[in-house]
Every structure is written in structure tokens, then in C-alpha cells.
Amino acid sequence: EADIYQTPRYLVIGTGKKITLECSQTMGHDKMYWYQQDPGMELHLIHYSYGVNSTEKGDLSSESTVSRIRTEHFPLTLESARPSHTSQYLCASSDLLGQGDNEQFFGPGTRLTVL
Amino acid sequence: AQKVTQAQTEISVVEKEDVTLDCVYETRDTTYYLFWYKQPPSGELVFLIRRNSFDEQNEISGRYSWNFQKSTSSFNFTITASQVVDSAVYFCALSEAGGSEKLVFGKGTKLTVNP
Numbered sequence: 001e002a003d004i005y006q007t008p009r010y011l012v013i014g015t016g017k018k019i020t021l022e023c024s025q026t027m028g029h030d031k032m033y034w035y036q037q038d039p040g041m042e043l044h045l046i047h048y049s050y051g052v053n054s055t056e057k058g059d060l061s062s063e064s065t066v067s068r069i070r071t072e073h074f075p076l077t078l079e080s081a082r083p084s085h086t087s088q089y090l091c092a093s094s095d096l097l098g099q100g101d102n103e104q105f106f107g108p109g110t111r112l113t114v115l
Numbered sequence: 116a117q118k119v120t121q122a123q124t125e126i127s128v129v130e131k132e133d134v135t136l137d138c139v140y141e142t143r144d145t146t147y148y149l150f151w152y153k154q155p156p157s158g159e160l161v162f163l164i165r166r167n168s169f170d171e172q173n174e175i176s177g178r179y180s181w182n183f184q185k186s187t188s189s190f191n192f193t194i195t196a197s198q199v200v201d202s203a204v205y206f207c208a209l210s211e212a213g214g215s216e217k218l219v220f221g222k223g224t225k226l227t228v229n230p
Binding site for chain 1: 158159161223
């Protein structure tokens with residue numbers, strides 16, 4: 001069973017607020033990822049990290065930012081939330097070793113609604 | 116560019132029926148990896164299987180089986196004797212080798228198993 005946690009699970013917030021979605025894993029994985037998933041739609045990678053102090057933008061442009069100060073922690077921040085940010089955000093992690101064959105372990109997701 | 120197509124948006128079956136979920140992929144890489152994930156209503160993604168491009172052997176795990184055919188760029192998933200607990204959205208995904216190990220997901224197939 002994967003040990004990757006996301007908080008909060010659900011968040012309803014007003015436009016213009018700053019929010020941080022938390023993601024933590026206890027598996028010692030070097031690689032971490034953030035995906036955005038609209039209802040009934042596929043997942044799109046918005047950020048990833050190879051390790052501490054490493055962050056890269058994913059395939060889908062996002063106004064969010066991420067940081068990786070500790071191996072186990074990969075928070076995502078929206079400085080000013082808008083209704084267009086309403087979505088589900090899924091965090092994942094995988095081992096650094098390997099050549100693309102390591103499965104990613106996913107957290108339970110944060111369902112964000114911006115009013 | 117990599118692409119994963121799951122042509123079946125929704126499938127509905129009656130319990131104990133067999134059901135096959137289709138997945139067709141596109142990639143220019145000679146080495147790549149294919150995955151299937153299950154997303155139950157609770158929201159998290161659960162890893163089911165990984166297959167690399169050099170291993171075309173079919174795999175069976177209990178009621179689940181996978182048919183990988185490079186000639187048709189397909190990686191289909193069959194559930195035998197379906198159960199209500201199999202109801203979920205199933206995603207097929209593709210990963211390139213030696214890179215960021217980003218996953219490219221299909222749009223998913225929503226499977227409903229009725230009692």
C-alpha cells in the first residue's frame with residue numbers, strides 16, 4: 001500500500017485567496033509529480049521534481065507553483081485562486097532508479113472548488 | 116509525440132460478464148512502458164500493471180488479464196467474471212524511457228458493473 005498523503009481532501013475557497021495543497025510521502029521516493037484532473041477527464045501533468053531543489057513544469061500550463069525543500073514534501077501553491085482552477089489535483093511519487101518503468105504511487109487527491 | 120487513446124468512454128455490464136477495455140498508443144520511442152491504473156469513486160489511482168515494450172507476453176492476475184500487441188500498438192485489459200467492485204474509471208498510460216518518466220494518460224474508460 002502506497003504511503004502518500006494529500007491534504008486537504010476537499011477545499012472550497014473564494015476567488016483571490018492564496019492556497020497551498022500539501023503532498024507528503026514516506027517511501028523515500030526521489031521523484032514527485034502533480035497532476036490536474038477535471039471531472040471525467042484524463043490526467044495532465046502540471047509539475048514534477050527529480051529531488052530536493054528540483055522542479056520542472058509539466059505538459060499542461062498551470063499558474064500554480066511548487067517547491068521541493070525536503071524529499072518527502074512537495075506542496076503546490078496558487079497565489080490567487082480563480083474559478084478556472086476548480087479541479088482535482090493528484091500528487092504522485094516514484095523511485096528515481098529505473099528507466100521509465102517505475103510505477104507512480106498516487107495520493108487520494110485534493111478536490112478544489114473556487115467560487 | 117506520445118498519445119494514448121481509450122476509445123470507450125463508458126461501458127456498462129452485468130455482474131459475471133467478461134469485459135475488455137481497449138487501449139491504443141502512439142510513440143516514436145523503441146523503449147517505452149505501458150501501465151494500467153484503476154480510479155475508484157474515492158479518487159485515488161491504483162496501479163494495476165506495468166509492461167515494457169520488449170515483453171509482449173500476455174499476463175494474467177486472477178480475474179485480470181492483459182494483451183499487449185506491438186503490431187497493433189494495443190494494450191488491452193480484460194476483466195473476467197466482472198464484479199460490482201470492479202466499477203471504476205480505468206486509465207491506460209504510456210511512459211518514455213530514460214527521461215522524466217512522465218506518464219501520458221488516456222482519457223479513461225468508466226466501467227459500471229451492475230448486480
